[in-house]
Amino acid sequence: MSASSPANIIIAYLGPPSSYTHQATVDSFRAPKYTLRDELSIRDVFDAVQSSSASFGVVPFENSSNGAVLHTLDLLIDREEAFPDIHICGEVFMDVQHCLLGYVSQSFSSDNKDLQSSGSSGSATPTSSIPFPKEPRSKPMTDLRHVKRIYSHPQAFGQCEAFLSTYLKGVERHEVSSTSKAATIVAEDRDKSGAEAAISSRLAADVHHLAVLAKGVQDVEDNTTRFLIIQRGPVCHDIQNLLPEKFQMTNGFRLKKKALIAFNIDHGTQGALANALLVFKKHSLNLTSINSRPSRIRPWHYIFLVEVEGEREFDDPDLLHLALQELDTVTEGNKWLGCWVDRFGVNAGQ
């Protein structure tokens, strides 16, 4: 059966299973219509879609606290031209609730008095560099003094600073490739001494039989990750029709739509970047974000990625064509990375 047969639509996502990307994918693409397949890296998801071994791919794009996922930006820019046909066709927002996972130490678990006196008072310690530290949003459910090493993804560490600096100050951090990988490492801790803990998802605790030592350890309540759905080729109704209805681009509806465009400019021309951005303004495409990445052709030259939103422009190919034509005249090169229905404020499961 081919990957694009309606009965067996394959969705590649950034694994391993129990990753946040997995959760976003499960919520968007329901069985039995879709078959989900985990991939080892974001690049592997791009590869699966480019080679048509999957119809769609799901990758993390941006976190509301920590910013863009640079690796995804680099793959979209595609300096090596390995993914010429990849286009974005949808987005999924998902609340991220980090947990501290590990083992409960028998020697400390009933000794809450000592927990207090050991400096873990539950309020972040002011220092000269952080005179008004953020208060952690949650408390540990058990003593954490046995924890000597924490594993997580760098983005997750960045999202849990208040909790870590209050309850796990000075504890060694090991950055690994994903939050689910972190849980795997801790689950493999053979003597179960409890010296190792992971910041990972609630789902990972079940999958790896780990104890939840603390819930909701992220700094801000509203910690949302945005995922992109990618497909092969630009908006193409043959493929679009395989998507769940909520992601399909339909003409005429007054839905807000978004697009991502990459371009580079002649850095020697004064005002070149402002000129490029003016094109979007002129064509009523509101600029909602901008990122820059090194071009890797010349040092200190950049490729810019801009996200724009609008209504009428996306429904009228002529209007869009005009805007892109004008962009050609003020950039050294540009690439259309796809457009999709704005899903902001709509959770994955809805």
Place this chain on the structure above:
Amino acid sequence: MSASSPANIIIAYLGPPSSYTHQATVDSFRAPKYTLRDELSIRDVFDAVQSSSASFGVVPFENSSNGAVLHTLDLLIDREEAFPDIHICGEVFMDVQHCLLGYVSQSFSSDNKDLQSSGSSGSATPTSSIPFPKEPRSKPMTDLRHVKRIYSHPQAFGQCEAFLSTYLKGVERHEVSSTSKAATIVAEDRDKSGAEAAISSRLAADVHHLAVLAKGVQDVEDNTTRFLIIQRGPVCHDIQNLLPEKFQMTNGFRLKKKALIAFNIDHGTQGALANALLVFKKHSLNLTSINSRPSRIRPWHYIFLVEVEGEREFDDPDLLHLALQELDTVTEGNKWLGCWVDRFGVNAGQ
């Protein structure tokens, strides 16, 4: 003796000793006039300068292949208002030559034939996702089959993909806080089995008594990191005079100057970002780069950091004042992060 006494000017830099930041600092601030002090984190360098325990700080800002150092951007944005007085007053460019450091395995070292047959042919393997992989720029100086784990900073891993995917494909990677920390870990490998290796500086090999297993393992020849020098307070001649002459801001000279400005906008106003960038164009301040970071006040709202360059504008406080006044009218808030002499094309040691 106070930190600002000319005979004992303290420079805080991101350590540990033998880090690339250390190298950039040594080359710029020569003994006996300056006393260098290593700090554990970029935040600690900011803290030292804000609290006046150091006159200047040196921190990494951007790499020519890998882009901005997000942690430095976040500290400059200073959402917590912990560093209200920090301003940039200089920049240093430094070539980064990564080395693979570790131990030479006695059992493999003379067995080059096997090295060839084990798939490490010296050319990167084409895959469907990378049909034309970058060729590694250098070859290992010894067999690497005994290497089972590599330690380095995530940025350094990102800069050495061709070498790693050719000669150390599938070897476990451990991301640590700095390249010098990576060398420290490998040096502590007690049985010297050679299973651990680090991507670090040539200087770190000497400091930690490690063998250089390969030199220049980074993907591109031109791999340069830009460091910022920070001081307390905006351009202030009392402090500026303590800087080495090459970094001092002097009026009248036809030196190109740069400045960094952070601002946020009303995301609901169409064209708000383009309007803000137009102000710089109007005042002949050429935009050379732009980065965005989450505001962390509302999700999907950003703080933008723009770098501008010009000549006349920086020498005439009135012209600059006009530009900033106009920026006030089109942004929700903005922050001047300092200006400095453009040092592009001038190496640290010169």
